[in-house]
Amino acid sequence: MNVLFLLNNYPGFRGIEKVTRVLTAELCRQGVQITILSLGTDTPEWPDAAESCVMVPNREQVHSAENVRFVADYLARHDVDFVVYQDSYAASEFLFREIDYPWREKLIVAEHSSPLYAQRMARAKPFFPAPLPRRLVRLVLSLLRYGRIRRENAARHLYLLNLCRHYVLLSERYRADLQSLCGRIPHHKISAITNPLTIAPAGQASFAKKKQMLFAGALADYKGVDYLLNIWKRFRAAGHEDWTLVMAGNGPQEEHLRRRIRREHIEGVQMLGVVAEMATLYEESSLLLMTSVFEGVPLVLNEAMSRGCVPLAFGSFSSVYDLIDDGVNGRILPAFHEHQYTAALAELAEHSEIRERMARAAMEKAHRFSPEAAAQAWRVLFCTLHGERMEPSPALSQICGHATSV
Numbered sequence: 245m246n247v248l249f250l251l252n253n254y255p256g257f258r259g260i261e262k263v264t265r266v267l268t269a270e271l272c273r274q275g276v277q278i279t280i281l282s283l284g285t286d287t288p289e290w291p292d293a294a295e296s297c298v299m300v301p302n303r304e305q306v307h308s309a310e311n312v313r314f315v316a317d318y319l320a321r322h323d324v325d326f327v328v329y330q331d332s333y334a335a336s337e338f339l340f341r342e343i344d345y346p347w348r349e350k351l352i353v354a355e356h357s358s359p360l361y362a363q364r365m366a367r368a369k370p371f372f373p374a375p376l377p378r379r380l381v382r383l384v385l386s387l388l389r390y391g392r393i394r395r396e397n398a399a400r401h402l403y404l405l406n407l408c409r410h411y412v413l414l415s416e417r418y419r420a421d422l423q424s425l426c427g428r429i430p431h432h433k434i435s436a437i438t439n440p441l442t443i444a445p446a447g448q449a450s451f452a453k454k455k456q457m458l459f460a461g462a463l464a465d466y467k468g469v470d471y472l473l474n475i476w477k478r479f480r481a482a483g484h485e486d487w488t489l490v491m492a493g494n495g496p497q498e499e500h501l502r503r504r505i506r507r508e509h510i511e512g513v514q515m516l517g518v519v520a521e522m523a524t525l526y527e528e529s530s531l532l533l534m535t536s537v538f539e540g541v542p543l544v545l546n547e548a549m550s551r552g553c554v555p556l557a558f559g560s561f562s563s564v565y566d567l568i569d570d571g572v573n574g575r576i577l578p579a580f581h582e583h584q585y586t587a588a589l590a591e592l593a594e595h596s597e598i599r600e601r602m603a604r605a606a607m608e609k610a611h612r613f614s615p616e617a618a619a620q621a622w623r624v625l626f627c628t629l630h631g632e633r634m635e636p637s638p639a640l641s642q643i644c645g646h647a648t649s650v
Contacts, residue, residue, distance in 0.1 A: 245275075245277065245326075245630070246277045247276055247278055247325060247328060248279050248326070248328070249264060249279070249281070249330045250336065251280060251281070251283070252284060252335075253282065253283070253285060253334075254280055256285060256286050259439075259543050260330065260356050262442045262543065263356070263440065264280065266440050266441075266442050266615050267615065267618055267619060267622070268280065270615040270616060270619035271623070273619075274616075274619055276626070279296045279322075280296070281315065281318065283306045284299075285303070300314050306336075307335075312338075312339065312342050315339055316343045316345070325630060326629065327350050327351050327352065328354055329353045330356075331356070332353050333356070333361070337404070340407060348407060348408070351407060351409055352408060352410045352411075353405075353408045353412065355411070355412065355414065356414060356439075356540050356541075357539070358421050358540060358563075359397075359401060359421045359422040359425050359426075360421045360424070361538070361540070362393050362397040364466070398425050401422065401425055402426050405426065405429060405430060408433070409433070410629060412435060412437055414436065414540055415438060416436040417562035417563055418563070419434060419436070420562075421562065437621045437625070438541055438618070439543060440613055440614065440615040440617070440618035440619070441547065441550055441611075441613045441614060442543050442546075443551075444523075445550050445607075445610070445611060446527065446550065446552065450527065450552075451552060451603055453527075453528055453552070454528050455486050455488065456487070456490055456529045456530060457487060457532075457589075458489075458491075458492065458526070458529035458531070458532050458548070458553060459472055459490070459492070459493070459532075460492045460493060460532070462493055462495040463493055463494055463495035463497045463498045464495040465496075468536050468580075469497050469501055471580060471585075473505070473508075473513075474582050475582050476512070479586050479590060479593075482586070482590055489513045489514070489533070490514045491516065492522065493517070494517050494518050498515070502515065522547065526548045526551035526553045529548075529553045530603075531553065531555075532549075532555040532556070533589075534556065534558070535558055537560055539560075540561070540563065541567070542567075545564075545567045546610050548606075549567075549573065549607065550610035553603070554574050554575075554599055555568055555574040555606070556576075556588060556589060556592075557574070557575075557576055558576075558578070558580060558581075559576045559577065559578060560579040560580070567609075569609065572605050573602050574602060574606060575588045
């Protein structure tokens with residue numbers, strides 16, 4: 245089997261690139277021939293890659309005739325079974341419009357968030373206090389912008405659904421989102437395969453953890469970072485002054501958060517910026533705090549759980565229920581209910597035996613998202629579309645979100 249992965253940016257360090265690196269390496273190990281066609285990169289090289297990587301010649305002007313000719317020539321010269329559009333939010337579909345190629349036979353679209361991503365991103369920015377007339381104007385403009393974004397998002401999804409051979413979601417729960425966006429959808433050409441775990445599981449588990457809570461991610465509105473500080477203030481005010489909140493990441497709200505911490509005298513917060521190696525933080529932190537307005541399938545949840553760091557998250561995105569079993573290996577709280585989130589946080593902080601029980605269950609759950617199982621799910625899809633039969637192993641049935649029928 246010869247498969248081409250199309251990415252807008254590779255090598256790179258975002259979630260999609262991390263998933264691609266892990267998934268394609270495992271597919272190569274399982275005997276699939278992988279090539280990655282990249283339209284650009286933010287890093288000069290990626291060491292020890294199992295797959296081959298092809299770069300377009302003109303990285304400054306991605307949408308150029310030179311690049312179109314290069315991709316068309318590559319596809320003409322190589323016998324590719326399938327093209328996986330791995331970064332479907334990047335504006336790379338000009339290739340599909342400008343290159344004469346049997347896309348309907350060979351294109352597989354992989355969507356790495358909720359189909360409603362664009363609308364939820366538009367709604368993620370909070371409104372700040374302002375005089376009533378200004379608030380009304382801002383509300384009207386926001387509704388008009390939201391309507392335009394929804395129409396454009398629906399049109400793009402319908403275009404890709406009609407063009408592709410198959411459409412892969414991260415979770416079966418996102419099928420309903422896709423239907424609400426597009427109306428009638430071709431269910432027979434849609435399935436779900438979730439992301440693999442992107443860090444190695446812990447060798448020797450240790451549950452002697454610090455009284456430390458971890459936030460890991462972009463410091464951006466859609467991550468609900470103001471909710472996070474509100475919850476932390478309530479938690480500290482309830483007498484939990486022996487705990488620390490560590491924030492790993494950067495983003496557009498970093499200065500706002502630093503100013504707020506100073507202005508409101510919020511104590512016990514350490515802002516680390518970007519952390520290249522997260523495994524140690526996961527291993528020493530007792531709890532992972534997620535307050536996102538929305539997500540796709542956040543890698544940080546599986547990564548933290550694999551190291552025994554118990555997650556708490558708002559039920560603000562469908563796939564959280566694939567990852568966390570509430571009360572078993574973490575907590576899912578009603579979206580944006582700060583009081584309930586704080587109460588759950590306090591319960592876990594005060595009962596080490598509950599934390600350890602959940603930490604053990606979290607590590608067990610994370611093992612289901614192994615690269616081996618994810619790669620095998622993709623191989624089953626490739627073989628089925630190719631008219632071949634492949635018997636899935638028992639490990640495949642454990643990977644959440646995977647639909648074995650196509």
